Amino acid sequence: xxxxxxxxxxxxxxxxxxxxxxxxxxxxxxxxxxxxxxxxxxxxxxxxxxxxxxxxxxxxxxxxxxxxxxxxxxxxxxxxxxxxxxxxxxxxxxxxxxxxxxxxxxxxxxxxxxxxxxxxxxxxxxxxxxxxxxxxxxxxxxxxxxxxxxxxxxxxxxxxxxxxxxxxxxxxxxxxxxxxxxxxxxxxxxxxxxx
Amino acid sequence: xxxxxxxxxxxxxxxxxxxxxxxxxxxxxxxxxxxxxxxxxxxxxxxxxxxxxxxxxxxxxxxxxxxxxxxxxxxxxxxxxxxxxxxxxxxxxxxxxxxxxxxxxxxxxxxxxxxxxxxxxxxxxxxxxxxxxxxxxxxxxxxxxxxxxxxxxxxxxxxxxxxxxxxxxxxxxxxxxxxxxxxxxxxxxxxxxxx
DNA sequence: AAGATAACTGAACATTTGTTCAGAAAAAAG
DNA sequence: CTTTTTTCTGAACAAATGTTCAGTTATCTT
Numbered sequence: 001x002x003x004x005x006x007x008x009x010x011x012x013x014x015x016x017x018x019x020x021x022x023x024x025x026x027x028x029x030x031x032x033x034x035x036x037x038x039x040x041x042x043x044x045x046x047x048x049x050x051x052x053x054x055x056x057x058x059x060x061x062x063x064x065x066x067x068x069x070x071x072x073x074x075x076x077x078x079x080x081x082x083x084x085x086x087x088x089x090x091x092x093x094x095x096x097x098x099x100x101x102x103x104x105x106x107x108x109x110x111x112x113x114x115x116x117x118x119x120x121x122x123x124x125x126x127x128x129x130x131x132x133x134x135x136x137x138x139x140x141x142x143x144x145x146x147x148x149x150x151x152x153x154x155x156x157x158x159x160x161x162x163x164x165x166x167x168x169x170x171x172x173x174x175x176x177x178x179x180x181x182x183x184x185x186x187x188x189x190x191x192x193x194x195x
Numbered sequence: 196x197x198x199x200x201x202x203x204x205x206x207x208x209x210x211x212x213x214x215x216x217x218x219x220x221x222x223x224x225x226x227x228x229x230x231x232x233x234x235x236x237x238x239x240x241x242x243x244x245x246x247x248x249x250x251x252x253x254x255x256x257x258x259x260x261x262x263x264x265x266x267x268x269x270x271x272x273x274x275x276x277x278x279x280x281x282x283x284x285x286x287x288x289x290x291x292x293x294x295x296x297x298x299x300x301x302x303x304x305x306x307x308x309x310x311x312x313x314x315x316x317x318x319x320x321x322x323x324x325x326x327x328x329x330x331x332x333x334x335x336x337x338x339x340x341x342x343x344x345x346x347x348x349x350x351x352x353x354x355x356x357x358x359x360x361x362x363x364x365x366x367x368x369x370x371x372x373x374x375x376x377x378x379x380x381x382x383x384x385x386x387x388x389x390x
Numbered sequence: 391a392a393g394a395t396a397a398c399t400g401a402a403c404a405t406t407t408g409t410t411c412a413g414a415a416a417a418a419a420g
Numbered sequence: 421c422t423t424t425t426t427t428c429t430g431a432a433c434a435a436a437t438g439t440t441c442a443g444t445t446a447t448c449t450t
Contacts, residue, residue, distance in 0.1 A: 046398075
């Protein structure tokens with residue numbers, strides 16, 4: 001037999017990405033085979049190559065689209081107010097956005113070393129762009145006397161690292177609601193930047 | 196030919212661990228083959244099995260000894276003073292210790308999912324133990340009115356996540372010295388806990 | 391209904407994987 | 421020097437890897 005009933009490109013493509021996303025996040029890119037992905041989709045391994053030129057591209061596209069969505073979502077969120085208000089918005093946006101996409105986040109931060117040189121450079125540009133958005137807020141806050149920060153570059157990375165920490169332990173349905181988590185982290189960040 | 200000149204158990208064992216450490220950190224456990232490790236040591240793949248029962252144990256032992264050294268080093272550091280003094284000591288100890296072992300740290304936080312169930316549980320116990328040490332300081336600080344923290348459990352994880360962030364960007368010989376980095380992070384942590 | 395196209399199978403490919411083991415050679419012991 | 425022990429080689433194993441492709445079938449077009 002060959003083509004199965006109900007097979008369709010418009011549905012198989014997304015399902016492949018979903019399966020790859022989940023499996024990469026759970027076991028790691030290198031530990032997941034194309035056959036495992038295919039099995040999850042309910043298809044033979046060869047069929048995957050109608051949707052991706054190779055395994056590497058599968059990973060890269062997942063990471064790239066995630067980073068682009070992140071930047072686009074933050075870009076859409078126009079915030080009026082001083083640096084403190086903007087920082088609060090950033091903190092809560094970051095936590096909320098990332099908690100809605102645990103698998104994508106995990107991959108974006110763990111599988112960088114499995115990208116080839118060219119793809120790695122592409123993702124780094126996007127990531128840098130996101131970090132710059134936060135650093136600009138911190139710089140504005142320092143300039144306006146709103147924040148007291150010894151080093152905005154370090155503070156940028158420290159804040160993002162701290163916020164990303166939430167992904168390692170938060171399970172929705174846990175002790176705290178998303179709003180409470182946002183609040184707790186915002187308070188810690190606010191203190192950390194001296195606002 | 197078989198046994199080569201100058202071959203010795205006392206020297207090959209550590210070299211295998213060093214090679215595995217460096218390669219696992221650079222490319223990831225799943226992406227590194229036993230033959231690559233052997234090549235780095237200058238030996239055939241079969242020889243590795245005189246020193247480890249299998250690849251999994253190689254990873255586990257690296258992680259386990261790192262966690263035990265971490266706990267032992269913190270245990271040896273007796274700190275006299277209130278919660279703020281102890282927290283400062285912890286922050287600076289954590290940064291210094293981890294910066295001296297970038298590869299071990301990377302593996303300990305990235306390769307957990309490549310441990311089998313039993314080994315994973317073993318490492319988790321050790322990690323929890325380290326987190327508890329920090330949380331105890333935070334609890335003491337809250338009890339004595341030294342810190343203002345909404346949730347010591349979250350704060351513990353947030354502080355560790357923030358400190359671990361330094362490993363992702365710091366290169367020795369960079370813009371800041373180790374002492375300066377310690378100082379910057381300590382100030383941010385001090386603010387974050389309201390001290 | 392007939393033909394064209396798109397989607398998938400199933401087998402095959404060359405490599406690479408972790409691991410085992412008989413045998414060889416160096417080192418240590420006598 | 422001779423024997424024993426330790427340490428390693430080199431080949432082999434079955435299984436798994438990413439990828440290709442000729443052929444088969446469902447779906448779409450006319």
